[in-house]
Amino acid sequence: MIEQALLAMQLSDLPDLALQMLEASKTTLAVFFLTLLFGLPLGLLVCAGRMSKIPVIRYPIQLFLLIMRGTPLILQLFFFYYLPYYIVGATLPRFWAAIVAFALNYAAYFAEIYRGGIESMPKGQYEAAAVLGFSRGQTFFKIILPQVIKRILPPMSNEFMTLVKDTSLAQVIGVAELFRLATSTSTRVFSTVPLVVAGVFYLVMNTIVAKGFSIAEKKLDYYR
Amino acid sequence: MSILSVKELYKNFGKLQVLQGIDLQVEDGEIVSIIGSSGSGKSTLLRCINRLETVDRGTITLDGDVMVREEGGKAVYSDAATLKAIRLKTGLVFQNFNLFPHYSVLRNITEAPVCVAGVSPEEAKERALQLLDQLGLKDRADAYPYQLSGGQAQRVSIARALALNPKILFFDEPTSALDPELTGEVLKVIRNLAKMHMTMVIVTHEMAFAGEVSDRMIFMDKGVIVENGTPQEVFASTNPRTQSFLGKFHQSAL
Numbered sequence: 001m002i003e004q005a006l007l008a009m010q011l012s013d014l015p016d017l018a019l020q021m022l023e024a025s026k027t028t029l030a031v032f033f034l035t036l037l038f039g040l041p042l043g044l045l046v047c048a049g050r051m052s053k054i055p056v057i058r059y060p061i062q063l064f065l066l067i068m069r070g071t072p073l074i075l076q077l078f079f080f081y082y083l084p085y086y087i088v089g090a091t092l093p094r095f096w097a098a099i100v101a102f103a104l105n106y107a108a109y110f111a112e113i114y115r116g117g118i119e120s121m122p123k124g125q126y127e128a129a130a131v132l133g134f135s136r137g138q139t140f141f142k143i144i145l146p147q148v149i150k151r152i153l154p155p156m157s158n159e160f161m162t163l164v165k166d167t168s169l170a171q172v173i174g175v176a177e178l179f180r181l182a183t184s185t186s187t188r189v190f191s192t193v194p195l196v197v198a199g200v201f202y203l204v205m206n207t208i209v210a211k212g213f214s215i216a217e218k219k220l221d222y223y224r
Numbered sequence: 225m226s227i228l229s230v231k232e233l234y235k236n237f238g239k240l241q242v243l244q245g246i247d248l249q250v251e252d253g254e255i256v257s258i259i260g261s262s263g264s265g266k267s268t269l270l271r272c273i274n275r276l277e278t279v280d281r282g283t284i285t286l287d288g289d290v291m292v293r294e295e296g297g298k299a300v301y302s303d304a305a306t307l308k309a310i311r312l313k314t315g316l317v318f319q320n321f322n323l324f325p326h327y328s329v330l331r332n333i334t335e336a337p338v339c340v341a342g343v344s345p346e347e348a349k350e351r352a353l354q355l356l357d358q359l360g361l362k363d364r365a366d367a368y369p370y371q372l373s374g375g376q377a378q379r380v381s382i383a384r385a386l387a388l389n390p391k392i393l394f395f396d397e398p399t400s401a402l403d404p405e406l407t408g409e410v411l412k413v414i415r416n417l418a419k420m421h422m423t424m425v426i427v428t429h430e431m432a433f434a435g436e437v438s439d440r441m442i443f444m445d446k447g448v449i450v451e452n453g454t455p456q457e458v459f460a461s462t463n464p465r466t467q468s469f470l471g472k473f474h475q476s477a478l
Contacts, residue, residue, distance in 0.1 A: 127318070128381075132311075132388070133340035224368075
């Protein structure tokens with residue numbers, strides 16, 4: 001009897017739950033987009049450092065890449081949230097600590113994807129650009145990067161989709177995003193329905209990401 | 225005055241001595257072909273002149289501008305402005321074309337004039353279409369490199385080099401990636417350029433073509449110039465190294 005009452009209550013609460021989740025998704029999306037906003041350009045810088053011929057630049061970057069890719073993101077979240085407290089006696093706001101951790105972590109993965117793309121470019125492209133008088137900057141941004149973007153779309157779509165799901169980790173330092181709402185609601189109403197609904201939310205977001213990438217791939221299909 | 229002057233040029237790759245004291249002059253309007261077996265250093269020479277490799281020692285002068293000179297046994301390159309000026313006076317056509325796959329044929333040709341030489345887009349386009357017409361590719365302006373045959377791709381890359389109005393054009397085995405039929409297309413284009421008195425230095429394995437089109441032929445072996453004369457002189461040479469190389473060529477021609 002009690003179980004039935006709870007279930008009935010939940011069903012009537014479903015629209016309300018969906019609204020709350022939509023609200024919490026805003027935070028999830030903010031983590032997603034801010035991570036990309038900072039992580040994508042930062043990754044390019046890290047990649048440049050990783051490919052640098054100067055050991056003093058290359059070795060620290062290699063160490064950075066090892067640590068960021070070699071330790072759990074969940075641990076890095078705690079680290080960037082609590083570390084400032086031990087240094088300056090105050091923490092970053094939870095949300096921004098999460099953005100720092102995500103941006104640095106994803107920049108490491110992006111950097112290696114960029115590097116893979118850049119190193120797959122034939123030497124002849126650089127040489128052709130050089131004999132035509134293009135500067136190094138022009139060569140990279142006009143000739144190399146556009147071709148690299150086309151080549152790295154498939155691994156990038158992996159990272160973007162993983163990021164959508166990884167945003168749920170931000171809850172460990174108390175960021176009120178979608179997954180945190182789902183688990184807390186689930187505990188409160190003794191039901192797994194909120195978790196399933198959250199799953200649907202993530203799936204919808206990633207469907208959009210996947211669609212976006214397939215559109216981008218089609219758009220760049222005009223050359224080989 | 226020579227348009228290209230190379231003096232005492234040395235280049236090593238580690239312990240491997242690739243160029244061992246090359247002296248070479250090319251006059252305005254002259255067509256010089258460089259022959260020799262693989263590993264003789266002929267491609268490296270071309271790459272040094274086009275600054276795709278840095279030289280160890282020696283002097284290179286192009287159209288009066290010094291690219292690199294020797295000081296105290298070391299190669300010293302000129303300042304960036306001089307090097308850029310030299311760039312715009314020279315063109316290089318590669319064996320593998322190296323077209324930019326993400327640009328249309330037209331943009332492959334116009335990009336450098338617009339972005340490097342500062343030509344207006346309209347003017348660059350007009351010149352590009354004129355070049356394409358001249359090279360029999362008028363209808364391919366909007367195609368992308370992957371849609372071209374090898375012969376067409378090489379002709380586009382020649383047009384791309386010509387778009388900067390170079391004073392001297394270098395070819396690094398321009399037909400080695402092509403089958404005999406497509407080779408003919410490209411050789412025809414080079415012949416036409418020869419008729420227009422374009423100064424050209426051509427590294428090639430097409431011996432018959434080299435003999436027919438060049439004013440001068442150079443035979444390189446093991447990093448040195450062995451022969452430097454008219455095609456008749458080189459083909460009639462009594463030097464054993466030259467004879468041995470040309471002997472192989474005559475045999476394969478049979």
